[in-house]
Amino acid sequence: MxxxxxxxxxxxxxxxGKLNQKTAQxxxxxxxxxxxxxxxxxxxxxxxxxxxxxxxxxxxxxxxxxxxxxxxxxxxxxxxxxxxxxxxxxxxxxxxxxxxxxxxxxxxxxxxxxxxxxxxxxxxxxxxxxxxxxxxxxxxxxxxxxxxxxxxxxxxxxxxxxxxxxxxxxxxxxxxxxxxxxxxxxxTIFGDVDKGLENINIAIEKYKLSNLKLKDEVIFLKGVLLSQNKNYDEGLEYLERCYSTYKRDENFKIHYSLCLLKVSEIKNDEQMRQKALKFYGQIETKQQIPEDIKAELKF
Incomplete structure (x- = not known):
């Protein structure tokens, strides 16, 4: 056996197997x-x-x-x-x-x-x-x-x-x-972003107390959650911190371009807006951008 x-x-x-066959998921x-x-x-x-x-x-x-x-x-x-x-x-x-x-x-x-x-x-x-x-x-x-x-x-x-x-x-x-x-x-999936931010902040403190190096995965996740929570300024700061690791990742490009765009609108910064447009143009799978984010990415 x-x-x-x-x-x-x-x-x-x-x-x-049945779940995989459900097109309405x-x-x-x-x-x-x-x-x-x-x-x-x-x-x-x-x-x-x-x-x-x-x-x-x-x-x-x-x-x-x-x-x-x-x-x-x-x-x-x-x-x-x-x-x-x-x-x-x-x-x-x-x-x-x-x-x-x-x-x-x-x-x-x-x-x-x-x-x-x-x-x-x-x-x-x-x-x-x-x-x-x-x-x-x-x-x-x-x-x-x-x-x-x-x-x-x-x-x-x-x-x-x-x-x-x-x-x-x-x-x-x-x-x-x-x-x-x-x-x-x-x-990031279930949409309870406030609770997600609360928990990632606790995780960061626990990692520090355990003397574990704070990995870019943690920084990236907090940046994404901040972006989803429309806290674009702080989200941009966190995404900048893991830029070298994730700059070629599709999800990074989505949230990075969104944060750049929204911060550029607040600061009236045309150069930043152009940078946002550049990263948006590099997204190869635009059809996978969630609808709520896609609605915000208007140049």
């Missing part, structure tokens, strides 16, 4: 999907403690020797597959899943089944993450990866799961910045 045959995973696959979700994928880099970088990734720490250690033997084999094959060869990743995911089937309380085994499926870009990964999270309800890595996968899929149901998990992270791990950052990230 492979991981693809497991009922819970098959059920999720059937649901997501919320278009704003898909228009903002690209920015989500870019900004997720931060969460994935902070997802694992090295010891957990190497299999040294377990949240649901199995008392079944065969399950542990399979799990350790999975960790070993994952570690050796440094090139992330898809053939061996699939073998590894099946090893982890077999460990889980041997002991269905073994949350770590089903989590790593999901992790290897994620490396294969297999949408069934989210079902494994859901199962792991249900077995160990207060595990940071499980909630972060489940939320991140929900964002990556960008479907209505998965995005709601992501928001729920970020709220749980805030409740269970209030000193960790990831929950606040993730909530702010989902605010």
């Amino acid at each position: 492979s991981c693809y045959d497991f009922p819970a995973i098959s059920k999720w696959h059937n649901v997501t 919320k278009t704003e979700i898909f228009k903002m999907k690209k920015i989500i994928i870019i900004l997720l880099i931060l969460s994935f970088n902070l997802t694992f403690s090295q010891d957990y990734f190497e299999g040294k720490n377990l949240y649901c250690k199995s008392e079944n020797p065969e399950a542990m033997k399979l799990y350790n084999l999975g960790i070993e094959t994952l570690y050796l597959n440094k090139s992330l060869n898809p053939k061996y990743l699939k073998i590894t995911s099946n090893i982890f899943f077999k460990a889980y089937k041997t002991d269905t309380t073994f949350c770590d085994a089903i989590f790593f089944t999901g992790y290897t499926l994620r490396l294969l870009n297999d949408e069934k990964a989210i079902a494994c993450y859901i199962m792991a999270d249900s077995l160990s309800k207060k595990t940071l890595e499980f909630k972060i990866n489940l939320a991140s996968e929900g964002l990556r899929l960008g479907q209505d149901r998965s995005l709601k799961i992501a928001r729920k998990k970020y709220n749980e992270l805030i409740t269970l791990f209030p000193e960790n910045p990831e929950g606040y950052y993730g909530f702010a990230l989902t605010s």
Whole structure:
């Protein structure tokens, strides 16, 4: 039996397949999907403690020797597959899943089944993450990866799961910045921008207190939220701070040109308006600009 045959995973696959076929889904979700994928880099970088990734720490250690033997084999094959060869990743995911089937309380085994499926870009990964999270309800890595996968899929149901998990992270791990950052990230989709700004500000303070370098992803997200909140002057300041990193990104161009245009109108600055027009002209996917922003980009 492979991981693809497991009922819970098959059920999720059937649901997501139906979601993909719905042409009437919320278009704003898909228009903002690209920015989500870019900004997720931060969460994935902070997802694992090295010891957990190497299999040294377990949240649901199995008392079944065969399950542990399979799990350790999975960790070993994952570690050796440094090139992330898809053939061996699939073998590894099946090893982890077999460990889980041997002991269905073994949350770590089903989590790593999901992790290897994620490396294969297999949408069934989210079902494994859901199962792991249900077995160990207060595990940071499980909630972060489940939320991140929900964002990556960008479907209505998965995005709601992501928001729920970020709220749980805030409740269970209030000193960790990831929950606040993730909530702010989902605010670019759900439209509660005021709450998004509140949470990104908390995240920034938490990152500073943790002595973590404030990455451009965080600065970019705050700039986007300020732009969405029509705080164009301050939004422009934040976008300028991450200009060198994101100047070629389509979403950056959209919000940067919008902020430039609106600030130029306030300051009556023709040179700034021309700069806004230049960046607007560089947007290759103008059809993906959300309607509310498109209405403001009038030169």
